[in-house]
Amino acid sequence: MSEECAVELRDVVKAFGPFVAVNHVSLQIRDGEFFSLLGPSGCGKTTSLRMIAGFEMPTSGHIYIGGAQQGYLPPNKRPVNTVFQQYALFPHMTVAQNVAFGLEMSHANKGEIGRRVHEALEMVHLGGLGTRKPKQLSGGQQQRVALARALVNRPKVLLLDEPLGALDLKLRKAMQIELKNLQEQVGITFIYVTHDQEEALTMSDRIAVMDKGQVLQVAEPEALYEQPTHRFTADFIGETNFIPARVAALSPTILVELAGGIRLPAGWVEPGIAVGDRVMLSVRPEKINLYEAHELEELTATTCRVRGVVERLVYVGTDTHHTVRLESGDRVVARLQNLHVDEEPWEMGEATTVQWEAAHGRVFKEA
Amino acid sequence: MSTTPSDRTLGMGARLRSRLGSLSLSVYGVLGFLFLYLPIVILVIFSFNDSRSTSQWAGFTTDWYRQMIEDRQIILSLWNSLFVAIISTAIATVLGTLAAMAMERYSFRGKMAMDAVLYLPIIIPDIAMAIMLLIFFNVSGIGFQPWEVQFFGNRLAVPYSVIIGHVAFNISFVAVVVRARLANMDRTLEEAAQDLYANTWQTFRRVTLPMLMPGILGGALLAFTLSLDDFVITFFTSGAGFNTLPVRVFGMIRRGVTPKINAVSTLMLAGSFLLILISIISRMRSGEDEDAIQFGL
Ligand SMILES: Nc1ncnc2c1ncn2[C@@H]1O[C@H](COP(=O)(O)OP(=O)(O)O)[C@@H](O)[C@H]1O
Numbered sequence: 001m002s003e004e005c006a007v008e009l010r011d012v013v014k015a016f017g018p019f020v021a022v023n024h025v026s027l028q029i030r031d032g033e034f035f036s037l038l039g040p041s042g043c044g045k046t047t048s049l050r051m052i053a054g055f056e057m058p059t060s061g062h063i064y065i066g067g068a069q070q071g072y073l074p075p076n077k078r079p080v081n082t083v084f085q086q087y088a089l090f091p092h093m094t095v096a097q098n099v100a101f102g103l104e105m106s107h108a109n110k111g112e113i114g115r116r117v118h119e120a121l122e123m124v125h126l127g128g129l130g131t132r133k134p135k136q137l138s139g140g141q142q143q144r145v146a147l148a149r150a151l152v153n154r155p156k157v158l159l160l161d162e163p164l165g166a167l168d169l170k171l172r173k174a175m176q177i178e179l180k181n182l183q184e185q186v187g188i189t190f191i192y193v194t195h196d197q198e199e200a201l202t203m204s205d206r207i208a209v210m211d212k213g214q215v216l217q218v219a220e221p222e223a224l225y226e227q228p229t230h231r232f233t234a235d236f237i238g239e240t241n242f243i244p245a246r247v248a249a250l251s252p253t254i255l256v257e258l259a260g261g262i263r264l265p266a267g268w269v270e271p272g273i274a275v276g277d278r279v280m281l282s283v284r285p286e287k288i289n290l291y292e293a294h295e296l297e298e299l300t301a302t303t304c305r306v307r308g309v310v311e312r313l314v315y316v317g318t319d320t321h322h323t324v325r326l327e328s329g330d331r332v333v334a335r336l337q338n339l340h341v342d343e344e345p346w347e348m349g350e351a352t353t354v355q356w357e358a359a360h361g362r363v364f365k366e367a
Numbered sequence: 368m369s370t371t372p373s374d375r376t377l378g379m380g381a382r383l384r385s386r387l388g389s390l391s392l393s394v395y396g397v398l399g400f401l402f403l404y405l406p407i408v409i410l411v412i413f414s415f416n417d418s419r420s421t422s423q424w425a426g427f428t429t430d431w432y433r434q435m436i437e438d439r440q441i442i443l444s445l446w447n448s449l450f451v452a453i454i455s456t457a458i459a460t461v462l463g464t465l466a467a468m469a470m471e472r473y474s475f476r477g478k479m480a481m482d483a484v485l486y487l488p489i490i491i492p493d494i495a496m497a498i499m500l501l502i503f504f505n506v507s508g509i510g511f512q513p514w515e516v517q518f519f520g521n522r523l524a525v526p527y528s529v530i531i532g533h534v535a536f537n538i539s540f541v542a543v544v545v546r547a548r549l550a551n552m553d554r555t556l557e558e559a560a561q562d563l564y565a566n567t568w569q570t571f572r573r574v575t576l577p578m579l580m581p582g583i584l585g586g587a588l589l590a591f592t593l594s595l596d597d598f599v600i601t602f603f604t605s606g607a608g609f610n611t612l613p614v615r616v617f618g619m620i621r622r623g624v625t626p627k628i629n630a631v632s633t634l635m636l637a638g639s640f641l642l643i644l645i646s647i648i649s650r651m652r653s654g655e656d657e658d659a660i661q662f663g664l
């Protein structure tokens with residue numbers, strides 16, 4: 001394994017009885033990285049995090065932290081700290097006592113504890129609140145205490161399990177930025193669990209997309225959005241149009257055939273697909289443009305063009321979502337930015353031609 | 368919608384019935400209350416009666432209280448009661464808490480059986496328990512050896528058997544109360560402690576135990592009250608010549624009811640109220656922690 005790996009999971013499996021919660025997961029998380037585990041509820045994110053922290057032991061496979069295999073090390077012997085989903089602040093201790101807990105357990109001296117607790121509370125903007133009890137704080141403040149309590153120990157890795165899940169939207173947005181800044185400031189590796197794709201995209205250096213206990217793709221946010229490698233990822237991250245099709249050719253260019261014999265080029269095809277297979281062509285709504293017949297440019301080999309009828313318009317401020325019924329009978333949504341006030345809008349029932357660059361079409365297995 | 372006359376009379380009838388219903392309910396309530404508390408009030412009143420009679424009022428006096436305090440036997444039995452209650456509560460609280468931890472946190476062979484056995488003393492009649500203990504002390508050879516101690520300047524001779532008997536039933540009550548608290552406790556708090564480098568003992572000492580404290584105190588208070596209050600088990604396990612306050616009162620009643628017994632009873636009543644007051648206050652003080660209030664005495 002490489003030197004700069006903060007945490008590595010090697011072929012980790014966790015089964016609860018017959019149920020496999022984490023299924024052959026391998027991950028390499030780099031030093032100083034903001035790494036997110038993203039997936040729907042129940043996909044095994046928390047279980048993965050708990051195995052890194054030492055609360056659960058893998059059924060098989062190995063976990064390395066800072067290059068050292070963890071084996072059956074209990075949580076108190078691992079150089080990681082956790083920010084729990086519901087914060088898990090000790091209700092019978094003051095804020096300062098909560099934050100000091102880890103340092104006391106690792107036998108730091110009194111003076112140093114006082115100084116570092118103070119620093120940690122300052123860092124999360126809770127300066128004068130050290131003597132309060134957790135119950136006397138707002139949700140956002142409790143969240144910061146949980147952060148300070150973990151960060152004060154200067155762990156190699158900080159594990160965060162949906163730490164912003166309990167906050168309201170506005171506070172969550174503010175905390176996302178703050179958390180990201182904090183991470184850059186302290187330079188600690190963050191492993192961040194969330195089911196909120198927008199949150200993951202905003203904050204992460206890299207994201208692992210999980211579904212049903214498996215990691216489907218590990219990539220930077222942009223790559224994840226632009227080049228998803230599984231139908232699940234394309235669907236889960238952002239929005240996309242899935243058009244049922246059949247593979248007509250794979251070389252020299254990828255060609256798929258829609259209902260009604262419409263042939264379209266595509267930019268990428270999922271490995272394992274053969275000519276003749278039923279597939280899903282995925283195109284993101286903002287990649288699609290609408291044209292009137294007389295505006296059409298020369299057709300090139302890298303352009304997809306299908307005639308259709310505008311069926312529905314949904315105005316959402318920055319954009320208008322145009323639902324178009326294609327010649328093939330499929331519906332796609334095109335998201336057009338509202339750039340000009342004087343632009344003549346499309347009307348329902350109007351004939352149109354949708355167009356996108358072939359590179360934006362990605363072909364996935366049907367199921 | 369129009370209301371026909373018959374509709375209206377129906378409505379009135381229903382309303383009348385519901386008024387009558389709530390009226391009769393309050394009458395029942397008041398009667399029930401009187402039934403419970405009138406004897407207590409009468410008991411207290413006649414402890415101040417200037418006559419040997421406990422039914423004919425003859426003027427106010429505190430003489431019975433003076434006689435009570437001057438009665439060496441009564442005072443000694445009071446010290447006996449307190450000593451047994453304190454020692455048995457202390458032991459039962461520790462053992463009961465450990466039992467609750469074992470039942471709630473670990474799985475082991477025979478856990479179901481232990482669960483049943485643990486609750487047995489709560490369910491079975493006192494008399495059965497008392498006879499079981501009596502036979503046990505006889506057969507085991509423990510007998511009714513007294514523990515000779517100095518307790519607040521009094522020489523007491525308290526049979527070990529009485530203390531063991533009280534511990535035996537108090538463990539169950541403590542375990543029930545503590546276990547209820549434990550079951551409601553958030554396990555992630557303990558995980559958080561471990562995550563912050565606390566070992567098993569430190570986790571227990573710094574997180575589990577403090578969180579459990581209201582339950583432990585509640586259990587201890589319950590045990591203390593039950594121990595002070597106990598007659599049957601004490602009576603059967605004390606051998607000859609040992610009296611706690613309830614046993615002493617029983618002995619006095621056999622020689623005739625006097626207002627002195629009323630005075631002793633009033634004293635015990637005041638003691639009970641004091642304990643209830645302590646429990647309410649302590650619950651209010653830990654009130655910021657609302658789930659502390661889940662187990663009343
Ligand atoms: N201790 C456990 N015993 C049995 N099943 C569990 C346990 N912990 C988690 N699971 C199951 O494992 C799956 C993954 O859970 P989890 O890791 O918490 O998902 P996520 O955090 O992604 O929502 C869920 O179906 C959950 O029910």
Ligand SMILES: [Mg+2]
Nearest residue numbers: 042045046047
């Ligand atoms: Mg979870």
